[in-house]
Amino acid sequence: xxxxxxxxxxxxxxxxxxxIYLWVASIFSSLSISMYLTIEQWYVVNYLNLxxxxxxxxxxxxxPRVLLMVIGGVVSDxxxxxxxxxxxxxxxxxxxxxxxxxxxxxxxxxxxLFIFALLFGASDAFFWSARDSIVPGIVHxxxxxxxxxxxxxxxxxxxxxxPVLGATLLSFFSYSTIFLVIAFTLLISIILLQFIKEKKTLxxxxxxxxxxxxxxxxxxxxxxxxxxxxxxxxxVNLFFIGPLMLSIPILAEDRFKGNAFYLSxxxxxFASGMLLGAIIMGWLNIKRNRGKLAISFIxxxxxLLMIFSQGINLWLAAAILxxxxxxxxxxxxxxVSLIQEKTPSTIxxxxxxxxxxxxMGLIPVSYGLVSTLLSINVDIKFILLCAGIVIVLFSVLLxxxxxxxxxx
Numbered sequence: 001x002x003x004x005x006x007x008x009x010x011x012x013x014x015x016x017x018x019x020i021y022l023w024v025a026s027i028f029s030s031l032s033i034s035m036y037l038t039i040e041q042w043y044v045v046n047y048l049n050l051x052x053x054x055x056x057x058x059x060x061x062x063x064p065r066v067l068l069m070v071i072g073g074v075v076s077d078x079x080x081x082x083x084x085x086x087x088x089x090x091x092x093x094x095x096x097x098x099x100x101x102x103x104x105x106x107x108x109x110x111x112x113l114f115i116f117a118l119l120f121g122a123s124d125a126f127f128w129s130a131r132d133s134i135v136p137g138i139v140h141x142x143x144x145x146x147x148x149x150x151x152x153x154x155x156x157x158x159x160x161x162x163p164v165l166g167a168t169l170l171s172f173f174s175y176s177t178i179f180l181v182i183a184f185t186l187l188i189s190i191i192l193l194q195f196i197k198e199k200k201t202l203x204x205x206x207x208x209x210x211x212x213x214x215x216x217x218x219x220x221x222x223x224x225x226x227x228x229x230x231x232x233x234x235x236v237n238l239f240f241i242g243p244l245m246l247s248i249p250i251l252a253e254d255r256f257k258g259n260a261f262y263l264s265x266x267x268x269x270f271a272s273g274m275l276l277g278a279i280i281m282g283w284l285n286i287k288r289n290r291g292k293l294a295i296s297f298i299x300x301x302x303x304l305l306m307i308f309s310q311g312i313n314l315w316l317a318a319a320i321l322x323x324x325x326x327x328x329x330x331x332x333x334x335x336v337s338l339i340q341e342k343t344p345s346t347i348x349x350x351x352x353x354x355x356x357x358x359x360m361g362l363i364p365v366s367y368g369l370v371s372t373l374l375s376i377n378v379d380i381k382f383i384l385l386c387a388g389i390v391i392v393l394f395s396v397l398l399x400x401x402x403x404x405x406x407x408x
Contacts, residue, residue, distance in 0.1 A: 019147060019195045020140040025189040026131065027154050029089060032126065032185040035169075036096070037061065039178055040117065043189070053110055055107075059402025062119035065125045065328070066357055073353025074212045079345060081137070084130035084194045084377065089190050091123045096183035100176040128356060133349035136340040138196070142287065144337040145279030149282025152333055153275060216350025225342060225404040226351065229335055233358050234407070236298060236392050242366030243387040244270075244305065244324065247380045251317070262314055269318040273325020280326075281333045291405040292335035294396045301327040302391030309384035 012165060044050055044057050076084050099116055102108040131151075139147045169178050220226045246399065248266050301324060308320045336355075343351045373383055 006239065008364055019135075020193045022131070022134065022138065023150060023154065025089075025192040026151055027158065028185045028189040028192075030122065030155050030158030030193040031162050031165065032092070032182045034158050034183075035166035036180050038166035039170065039175065039182070040113070040164040040166075043108075043175060048110055048113075050092075050110055057110075057114060059116050060114050061121040064118055064121040065128075068122050068218065069129055069353045069357040069390075070093060070216070070350065071353075072126040073133070073216060073350035075126060076130040076133045076349030076353070077216075078212065081130040081134035081349065081383065082193055084126055085134070086190060086193050087129070088123050088127040089186050089193070092120060092188065093183045093186040095119055095123075096179045100183070102180035103174075103176045103179065112232075129349055129353040132198075132340075132356065133338070136337040136346060136348060141341055145290075145333060145338050146282045148333050148337050148340075149278050149329075150328060152278035153282065157275065173278035192288070206280045208240075213352065216347055216354060219343075219347055220351060220354055223342075226339070226355075227251060227404045228398075228402045229339065229359050230355065231300070232398065232402075233355065236239065236301075236391060237358075238366050238369075239387040239390045239394075240301065240305065240366075241363050242309075242368075242370040243380075243383050246367065246370050246374070247308075247384055248321070250380050251375075265314065265318050266321055269321040270325040274329045275324040275325075276322070277329025278333065281330055284320075286334065291402075291407065292332050292399075294331050295352070295395055295402070297327045297330045297406065299392055299395035301331070302388045302393075302395060304388075305391060306385055306388030309381045309388060 002075070040057060040061065044053055072084070095116055099108060135147055135151070136144060166178070169181060173181070220230065252262050252266055268300060296356050304324045304327065308317065308324070312320070336352075339351060339355060340348060370380075370383060375379065
């Protein structure tokens, strides 16, 4: 009989027990969110015929999620994370049932949808904080990279297939039926969560949310590693997300004759690259030099952004976007795993939520800056080139100065 090595146990460890339940629950939860966002947007544009109000509804969905993530981290550290996830899912399930009821009675107006969007986004903030902070408590330290890669893969698949599934359902069923279907997917997640039994973390004394929040922020401020990570996410997201995501439809219109098929190729290439990166990072399960690896991919990301800014044909652009998507996953997964490893379990929820808030919170700012530059007739190719140069220079600075990240 061949003995089972420690490495073999580590490789197979995430594919059983609590993580499996969390993973499958995340699949249904992510699908429900992406389906909901698609149906929500189409309801405003097609059913209400209020295209100009779409941005308001999207802001109502996303802004509470960003603002409340830190509070979600505090709650995740005070209570059992599986229970926080449970109540987040249950709240959204109940809201979808109400939406189906409102639609059936012709009461789902724009103002009512706005309120539901606010509540949906707020509830979602608690889910992500608890989900990301529960992982270190249910998998071995050596499995964190693989576990995060699996969850990232799930998220990317949901982003790719959720809208397609939602649009397909919309072709056959009414909005009320689809709201019920999405609620059912959340119900499956809720049932699966009952199989995750956590050890209750004992806290020395009851404290206020503000005090817990201050403790989390002070912990980040006192850690040079975490400060470096936060600054890295600020710079990279500010100069990367807006220029890239706004450039794809603009370039598809200006350079590739405004063909919707070409636009779908470019968008799918970027999403596929992120999915590929998550799969490969999980397969390799890299444990050493993850800081240097992340810095290298930041450098490559900036370089690819500069190349993408130049006059290139469709398939080369798609290949570059595939590589950029691969870089995104190869940066995020090692850094998130390092944060989880280096942060005490009693405070990991707050630290992860601060990191997520910093990452997501600057996305609207990045969009706004690029939109402002475009409004004063700055060419998108020039914006991409400058953004790529900034990211490349910043990666060089990290390599020279950021010893806490580089040597982790």
